[in-house]
Amino acid sequence: MEVGVLYSGGKDSTLAALLLEEFYDVTLVTGHFGISDDWKHARETADAIGFAFERLELDPDVAHEAADRIKEDGFPRNGIQQVHQHALEELAATEYDAVADGTRRDDRVPTVSRAQAQSLEDRHGVDYIAPLSGFGRTAVDRLVASRLEVTVGPSEEIDRADYEAELRTLIAETDGSEVIADIFPDHTQTYVTGVHRD
Amino acid sequence: MEVGVLYSGGKDSTLAALLLEEFYDVTLVTGHFGISDDWKHARETADAIGFAFERLELDPDVAHEAADRIKEDGFPRNGIQQVHQHALEELAATEYDAVADGTRRDDRVPTVSRAQAQSLEDRHGVDYIAPLSGFGRTAVDRLVASRLEVTVGPSEEIDRADYEAELRTLIAETDGSEVIADIFPDHTQTYVTGVHRD
Numbered sequence: 001m002e003v004g005v006l007y008s009g010g011k012d013s014t015l016a017a018l019l020l021e022e023f024y025d026v027t028l029v030t031g032h033f034g035i036s037d038d039w040k041h042a043r044e045t046a047d048a049i050g051f052a053f054e055r056l057e058l059d060p061d062v063a064h065e066a067a068d069r070i071k072e073d074g075f076p077r078n079g080i081q082q083v084h085q086h087a088l089e090e091l092a093a094t095e096y097d098a099v100a101d102g103t104r105r106d107d108r109v110p111t112v113s114r115a116q117a118q119s120l121e122d123r124h125g126v127d128y129i130a131p132l133s134g135f136g137r138t139a140v141d142r143l144v145a146s147r148l149e150v151t152v153g154p155s156e157e158i159d160r161a162d163y164e165a166e167l168r169t170l171i172a173e174t175d176g177s178e179v180i181a182d183i184f185p186d187h188t189q190t191y192v193t194g195v196h197r198d
Numbered sequence: 199m200e201v202g203v204l205y206s207g208g209k210d211s212t213l214a215a216l217l218l219e220e221f222y223d224v225t226l227v228t229g230h231f232g233i234s235d236d237w238k239h240a241r242e243t244a245d246a247i248g249f250a251f252e253r254l255e256l257d258p259d260v261a262h263e264a265a266d267r268i269k270e271d272g273f274p275r276n277g278i279q280q281v282h283q284h285a286l287e288e289l290a291a292t293e294y295d296a297v298a299d300g301t302r303r304d305d306r307v308p309t310v311s312r313a314q315a316q317s318l319e320d321r322h323g324v325d326y327i328a329p330l331s332g333f334g335r336t337a338v339d340r341l342v343a344s345r346l347e348v349t350v351g352p353s354e355e356i357d358r359a360d361y362e363a364e365l366r367t368l369i370a371e372t373d374g375s376e377v378i379a380d381i382f383p384d385h386t387q388t389y390v391t392g393v394h395r396d
Contacts (some may be wrong), residue, residue: 001340001344018220019217019221019329022216022220022396023217023341023344023345097340098337103332105312105315105331106312106316114303114304117303117334118304118334121334121336127333127334127336127337127340128334128337129332129333129334129337130332131217131329131332132332133303133331133332134301134327134328134329134330134331134332135325135327136315136316136319136325136326136327138319138325139296139325139326139327142199142295142325143221146199146221147221198220
């Protein structure tokens, strides 16, 4: 069975892939809007940790809507949620038997409710799997510590490929980079540089 | 890290154990009330599929309360939920770093809400993991088909070690076996006889 895992190069989506690799043929799939080349960081990480990689073209209109929403809200949560749902829809419309993401039990965003999951599955004839949704924060932290090599640093210096990178770029282009620090207060990001397999 | 997985010998708790075995030292743990010897079926399955096994003594008062509740309700859901929560509490009070069960995304019972999970973790200083809670019905069915050897049959002929077996025994003792079919209409049970590892 082929599963496409929505992939950012971060620790959650990497752990999700590790949890599935004994049971599925895993491809890491990074959505991008064509705004920046940040998706290439995810490809580098995928190569480094030995997974197949694909990129998934997303609708730039959704990025613009999400950026507007984020500026209006003054915080990224709802815009990120909007983009994640779009990415899942696009991924579910491809040829994988199953689609997955790195959402965790204790995440505030993105979240995928049971009803949303079932709707995605029914409409696309695909399984939706959230391998980390049964793991709490400390359980995830322990898996990260035992399985992943990570680099931690301020967002602007870390090469991640999550939606945030492109949304930041978009907002900086229209509103200047000085608003970014206000809107995205959580400065620290992590990305994965290697994995330990037993 | 040591994880104790609440274990019935059924497919869900077996899959939960398989999902965790690459990341934890897994022990299958079967709760029992001392009412019947059904827990021994779980030990046989654990031996057959190559996992460590322990039994966990549960409070018979909880079984009696649950049996009363089930008879009052006319269906098993709430009583089973009560027993499952008790078993998780008892398991969390032991020495494992993490405790787990086979609850699935689409299960009606037993369920463990995010708030219940966090409360269990905080009170006992343990991680609670529900490895199947990110998998829907068809995803679980596909994993079962690819990984497990199972026997399916009517409940009364299948050697399972879930709480139902002891609760049935208890209710049959007080109310006669003829009420069992009314209260437990879902006749078909599955238990695991082997696993396929890659």
